[in-house]
Amino acid sequence: MSAAELHEFDEFEDDLFEDEETGETPRAARTSPVGALVLGLALIIAVYLEIALAIDARVLGAVPDLAAIVIVAIAVRFGASWGAIAGFVAGLLLDVAVQTPLGASALVLTPVGWIAGVWAERRRRVSLGMAIAMLMVATLAIIVGDVIVTIAIEGQDVAWGTFAARALAGLAFTVLLGILLLPLLRRVAGVPERDRA
């Protein structure tokens, strides 16, 4: 991790208290076509990697939620609307690939992407620490949303004890991987102009 990123970590605590909700739409991020393309590709790769890892590489019953990491990165970089679109696309890709009812995953990931974007838009700046905190909340929301949709749509019984243990493992793996990947994604996609202020 670079010195700049470490510095952002140091500022994390201050940001939690100092960042004000401006109520304004931040200045539109300077759109880098390459950055946007890379994040789009990263989303597709993340979905398929996650599915492949889930085949026989679960640890403690869970795999890291790679799609959540990229969705949060997109939401932070491009805002609420693109966060929602990223969630929707990732959800559809997941449902097509694993042949679950089409739209079920999108139903969970779309609002998560949107809320992450709204949250980011209302911040004067989003440090790496804040992005990771947001990733943690987003992952939890995805886990809870996924189990609700599973119960509602598929009528599956849930062994709550095992589920809680797997959820903790999944959350931990996602956050750990997020600590590694989010700085990379931020570097590739660039920092939103509101963060340059």
Added chain:
Amino acid sequence: MSRTRTPTARTRLVRRLVPAVLIAAALLLVTFSIRAQAEVVTAQDTAADTTSAIQQVAQRATQPVRDLIGWFGDVRSAQTERDSLLAENATLRAELSRAEVGQQDADELRGLLNYIKSPAFPETDAYMPRAARVVARSPSLTSSTVVVDAGENAGVQVGDPVLAGVSATADIGGAALIGKISRITSGTATVALLSNADVAVGATVAGRRGADGILQPSAADPSVLVLGFVRGSSIVQPGDRVVTSGFLDPTGRLASAYPRGLPIGVVSEARQSDANTYKSVLVVPWVDLGSFANVVILTGGGTS
């Protein structure tokens, strides 16, 4: 110098509309998908066939990583064997190349097929074994289905029994039942695992007269199955083997989808309260339902 732009009414409207439209679209898709509206299901099946190649690439590309993670899992569950195997495994995995991965898959599938065709395997003359590779599995924590790369074109039908290789640490060799085909496209099939609430298997405790019942997933523990409706007077002991019962009604018109004698798992506990007429037998499947990469589908059984 910081500049900020106050959102216009149009921008605000778009920001609210985008998620609303997407969520509404997702809800509509789910509704159509559950009600099996032909257009939506066909579109999804077509897309699934189209993307299965991508999934196969992803599956193969991640094989070394999955092997590595699987290696950690093995170490955790078999610490007593760890020291002697650690160095050898690390060396072997470092040398693993793409060709070796393909060879490994082929060997595993050949072993599975040989076992199924061997005299040690239950009589399944009516069935044709068809090897397949798992190409997708939902990352969901409650996932109980997998997608394999053999579908209608390979003669796979809904209801066909599916088996997977048993780990070397189990006390039986070969393969054991993991579920049944629940959905097919031309090039892929979805396997509903024994841990899926929609799957129920007629099963019996081998060597215990009258110890027949219905095997279903446990609501309390996804790694355990429950053999219910076992006659209370039957004797069942931990360690007994559970296999498919392959029932056939006297008229011959109604038969189990599973041939008789397919291995499933081993009894871990038999419960019966004084008030109950039936026993509940807890069964640990021989195959770890959360982790396998190759399967064999018994096709052509004329399931009912």
